[in-house]
Amino acid sequence: MARRSDHTRDELTKLILDSAFNLVSKSGYTQVSTRKIAAEIGYTVGTLYNVFTNLDDIFIHVNARIIDMLLNRLKAVIDQEAVPEKSIYLLAEEYLKFSREDYNLWNILFEYRFSNKQILPNWYTNKIAELFDLLEGVISGIVSNKTSDIKSTTAIIWAGIHGICSLGTKGKLARIKLDNPEVLVKQFINGVIANLN
Structure with a gap:
């Protein structure tokens, strides 16, 4: 040793x-x-x-590393597609891909529950905010109605994509004969964007 x-x-x-x-x-x-x-x-x-301090502390740092990985993948998508109406779909596809290719890494971000006593440091919550800011930037380029609440719209789109992704990775969509998350995500995004413009 x-x-x-x-x-x-x-x-x-x-x-x-x-x-x-x-x-x-x-x-x-x-x-x-x-x-x-x-x-x-x-x-x-x-x-x-x-x-x-404890395993929570270790997992905060592991999650930060995973968030950086995900951010790099999503930024690469935006760098190759400047049109927001197209990049939103590519971001969703990349997110689905990440959840499949690196399921265990994706899973800890959303399933691990820190203890109630664990205080998340500002640098960590800032990383999480950076993910939302990235998506928010794309969505603000799509919305023609500038009075729309972009933050709420971003949260709705992320929650919908994440929900479909989560159900897909756990095999729950097949139970209701909807086993193609990509199609569902596109339909979901189409519906939200149509209501915004």
Whole structure:
């Protein structure tokens, strides 16, 4: 087993987060514990608690990394398609793709429940806001009625896309004979946009 002096605090932080991220990606967050992370990096659980407060704290940092990944993917979509009416569909497709390709990473963002005592740091909530700001920017380019509440519209579109995505990844759409999330998302976006303009 490695000794604490083998790595600096920054190196330990990276080791812990890399291990947690990889474990979540491979097995899902329900299979991750501080013991598993410690065993993976060759340190004691106590060492983890010298760097992070608890598993929630570790997962906040893992989620931040996942949000950055998702932001990069979504920004790449916007960079290749400047027309908002087209990019909204491409963003939705990329979001669906992310949930399928990296289900365990996508799942921890929305399914893991932090304890009531866990305070989310501002830098983390700012990252979440950045995701919404990205979508809001696209939607504001679509809406011709400038009196529309863009924030509410963004929340509605995101909730609809996410809901369809969530049902699709869990196989729930097939139960009601709707097993093509892409088609449902397009129909949903069409309906919302038609009501806005």
